[in-house]
Amino acid sequence: MATTIKFSKKHKIKEDKFVENFMRVRLWFEEKRKPLLVTAASIAGAALIVFFAFTLRGNRNVDANNYFGQAMVEYENGRFSNAITSLKKVADNYGGSAAASRSLYCLGNIYYELGNYSLAIDVCKRYIEKYESSNFLTPAVYKCMGSAYIQTRDYANAQTAFATAIAKYPKDFSAPELLFKLSQCAIELKDASQAKETLDRLITGYPASSYVHEARLMRAGL
Incomplete structure (x- = not known):
């Protein structure tokens, strides 16, 4: 014999509330379905854009590194003109890549080695303007620029380049040389007092440096 299950009035009210809430949710979903689908499509589209952007950026980095590698091979083989062409390509066309800053650094040094000091200075200035705050090569770029100024006998600007590098990067390994x-x-500017002070900073601040011995000799002659 089948058993009849009876529900209380309280239970019936709860059941009605559940059905009512369920219907409200269903109606809300029907109303919002199109906007929700549009939003979901927008999110998916944005995700695809980000994905392709990162993929494109990754490909650009690969291309930039390839050109940079080619430039280094050309440089090692003494084909400086070809090296310069490849380095310029990276610096000019792949500005967002890590290879771009390295290319400018190498370009400045190659110009310096070739005796084209004005171009070396221009490239170093370009590097500092674009990458000074975000690259470990910056002290070396200041050194290259200052050394190029020395070769042109522009000792005042050379002094500024070296002093700026020391002030900003006192813990860099190149500080004693700077x-x-x-x-x-x-000394070239006939400022013996400044020369003595600078040599004293080198001798006391970096006693283990290979520059200390020569610094002492220079100091004694002033």
Whole structure:
């Protein structure tokens, strides 16, 4: 014999509330379905854009690194003109890549080695303008620029380049050399007091440096 299950009035009210809420949710979904689908499509589209952007960026980095590698091979084989062409391509066309800053650094040094000091200075200035705050090569770029100024006998600008590098990057491994070059500029500018002060900074601040011995000799002669 089948058993009849009876529900209380309270239970019936709860059941009605459940059905009512369910219907409200269903109606809300029907009303919002199109906007929700549009939103979902927009999110999916944005995700695809981000994905392709990162993929494109990755491909650009690969291309930039390939050109940079080619430039280094050309440089090692003494084909400086070809190296310069490849480095310029990276610096000009792949500005957002890590290879771009390295290309400018190498370009400045190659111009310096070739004795084209004005171009070396221009490239170093371009590097500092674009990458100074975000690259570990910056002290070396200041050194290259200052050294190029020395070769053109522009000791005042050379002094500024070396002093700026020391002030901004006192813990860089090149600091002793920068101080030594800074003292040379002071000597050329007939500023013995500044030269002595700079040499003292080198001797006391970096006693283990290979520049200390020569710095002491220069200091004794002032």
